[in-house]
Amino acid sequence: KIPLVFMNGNCQELTGVVSVLDDNYNGGYMLVKYLHGKGHTRIAGIFKSDDVQGHQRYAGYAAAMRDFGLSMEDANLYWYNTEAKASVTSITHGCPQELLNALKGCTAVVCYNDEVAGALIGTLRQQCVKIPDELAVVSFDNSQYSDLAPMRITSLTHGEHNVGRMAAESLLKCLNHEPCQSQMAPWELMEKQSS
Numbered sequence: 001k002i003p004l005v006f007m008n009g010n011c012q013e014l015t016g017v018v019s020v021l022d023d024n025y026n027g028g029y030m031l032v033k034y035l036h037g038k039g040h041t042r043i044a045g046i047f048k049s050d051d052v053q054g055h056q057r058y059a060g061y062a063a064a065m066r067d068f069g070l071s072m073e074d075a076n077l078y079w080y081n082t083e084a085k086a087s088v089t090s091i092t093h094g095c096p097q098e099l100l101n102a103l104k105g106c107t108a109v110v111c112y113n114d115e116v117a118g119a120l121i122g123t124l125r126q127q128c129v130k131i132p133d134e135l136a137v138v139s140f141d142n143s144q145y146s147d148l149a150p151m152r153i154t155s156l157t158h159g160e161h162n163v164g165r166m167a168a169e170s171l172l173k174c175l176n177h178e179p180c181q182s183q184m185a186p187w188e189l190m191e192k193q194s195s
Contacts, residue, residue, distance in 0.1 A: 003174035007167040009052050010182075018174060019182045020167040024053050024140075027156050027187040028060025031110045031138045034154075034189055036068045040108040040136060044076040046088075046099065046120070048112045054079075057140065061110050078102040089115050094123040103135065108195070111139040118149030121194060125150055136195040140187075152192035161185040 010019035035043050045061050048054030058077075065072040078099045080088045087096050100123070103109055111117035117139035121131055129135055131151055139146070142157030163185050173180040 005167050005171040018170050018180050020163055020170055021184050023184045023186050024056035025060040027140055028057040029064040030187060032061050032064030035108045041070055042106040044103050044106040044109040046078045046111045046116055049079040050081040054112055076102050076106055089119040091119055091122055095120055108136040113141050114139045114143045114145035114153055114155055117153045118145045122150050132195045138195050142190050151194050154192045154195035155190055156187040157190050158185045159188045
């Protein structure tokens, strides 16, 4: 009977437990819709395979690609896991060739987060790829990486909805035996230089 609040995930087997989640599915959908609205029809995706956020973001991306009638090729998707994160986000060594191969024929890419997007932009700029003219780059989180990258990254933000604060407030309500329910933090697009 210990109060419990999940943040950025949940356990389906536990009933009645409160969770505070990013709206990752709709975030993936929003980014593809935004890029499609700017005229992009070949949109690559870079997602993390070993957390639920990566799969939810991909699901929204895939649904939007389908809904807008855009071709979605496996060759234009790059999946990485926690063990491979250092190679994907390396500024000194650049992104892996397999990741760069996934971008071939595309004019835009949806990245799992700003850290990945920043490393990708750094690698592409070293190869003289013009961002956003030759490849638009968008991502999630609007973190410090989105402003510290070689180019400010168009990214989704929670705006006033801070997931950590929402989780802490929910936990305090649970501790005080106040009514508490699960919440989903919506995304807002912060358009910057990379798109």
